[in-house]
Amino acid sequence: MAIPQEAEQLTEQQLEPADEQRNLLTVTNVERIFQVGGSQLHVLKGIRLELKERQLVMLRGRSGSGKTTLLNCLGGLDTPSKGEIWFNGLSFHSMSDDERTLVRRKDMGFIFQAFALMPLLSAWENVELSLRMAGKPRSQWKERVAHCLELVGLEKRMHHRPFELSGGEQQRVAIAKAIAHEPMLLLADEPTAELDSGMSAQIMAVFQNIIRTEHVTICMTTHDPTILEVADHVYEMVDGKFI
Numbered sequence: 001m002a003i004p005q006e007a008e009q010l011t012e013q014q015l016e017p018a019d020e021q022r023n024l025l026t027v028t029n030v031e032r033i034f035q036v037g038g039s040q041l042h043v044l045k046g047i048r049l050e051l052k053e054r055q056l057v058m059l060r061g062r063s064g065s066g067k068t069t070l071l072n073c074l075g076g077l078d079t080p081s082k083g084e085i086w087f088n089g090l091s092f093h094s095m096s097d098d099e100r101t102l103v104r105r106k107d108m109g110f111i112f113q114a115f116a117l118m119p120l121l122s123a124w125e126n127v128e129l130s131l132r133m134a135g136k137p138r139s140q141w142k143e144r145v146a147h148c149l150e151l152v153g154l155e156k157r158m159h160h161r162p163f164e165l166s167g168g169e170q171q172r173v174a175i176a177k178a179i180a181h182e183p184m185l186l187l188a189d190e191p192t193a194e195l196d197s198g199m200s201a202q203i204m205a206v207f208q209n210i211i212r213t214e215h216v217t218i219c220m221t222t223h224d225p226t227i228l229e230v231a232d233h234v235y236e237m238v239d240g241k242f243i
């Protein structure tokens with residue numbers, strides 16, 4: 001697997017300091033209230049967050065603190081009850097469902113805990129399916145699929161099906177699938193939850209690699225304290241707020 005050299009990272013950071021990176025996503029005063037039976041459950045309580053281009057940002061917090069609810073709002077899978085979400089200069093919070101779906105399909109990629117791969121398709125076919133769904137021209141598929149599988153270090157396992165791959169390898173296929181259509185933002189819900197520490201470290205190295213080479217921004221939730229050090233920023237969530 002291609003793991004970025006520290007020296008190369010340094011050069012890149014020196015050329016483009018973090019404070020010159022554009023804001024890709026800005027969240028202000030977001031609240032999410034669910035109606036449960038006759039009462040209201042206040043899950044997000046005034047969230048403010050910024051994601052700059054090419055950052056790796058982590059949301060950390062106990063189970064039930066609201067991380068997945070926030071990630072769903074960032075990705076337009078859910079809508080805030082109050083507050084604003086600006087994505088790439090667009091007021092994501094005030095779009096119609098159809099408009100949000102279009103933005104999501106084109107500019108966002110998702111990775112979930114359970115790898116969400118099609119079990120009967122090979123790694124290659126799983127990634128190709130993502131390009132087909134995104135409406136990318138067929139003429140681009142071959143090159144892009146090979147490129148994405150190489151990026152995640154799976155060039156030797158392209159024709160294996162999920163059950164023939166380890167958990168870490170399956171998660172790398174899921175990453176290749178999520179970035180195939182060249183999204184600006186990758187949202188990942190506990191992407192290392194099912195993996196041991198060695199495999200988790202490999203996934204974080206893949207994330208750093210794709211930020212550098214594909215210029216994607218990654219926002220992920222985690223419980224795992226051992227991977228926090230690779231984040232550009234960590235938001236700590238307690239009971240629906242950042243502390």
Ligand SMILES: Nc1ncnc2c1ncn2[C@@H]1O[C@H](COP(=O)(O)OP(=O)(O)OP(=O)(O)O)[C@@H](O)[C@H]1O
Pocket residue numbers: 034035036041043061062063064065066067068069070
């Ligand atoms: N659609 C919903 N309707 C009602 N309550 C919900 C809904 N979605 C989430 N909740 C509640 O919101 C709270 C926060 O859930 P959420 O899944 O965001 O937490 P989390 O921090 O991601 O937890 P975990 O780490 O266990 O995934 C929980 O109490 C949950 O039951």
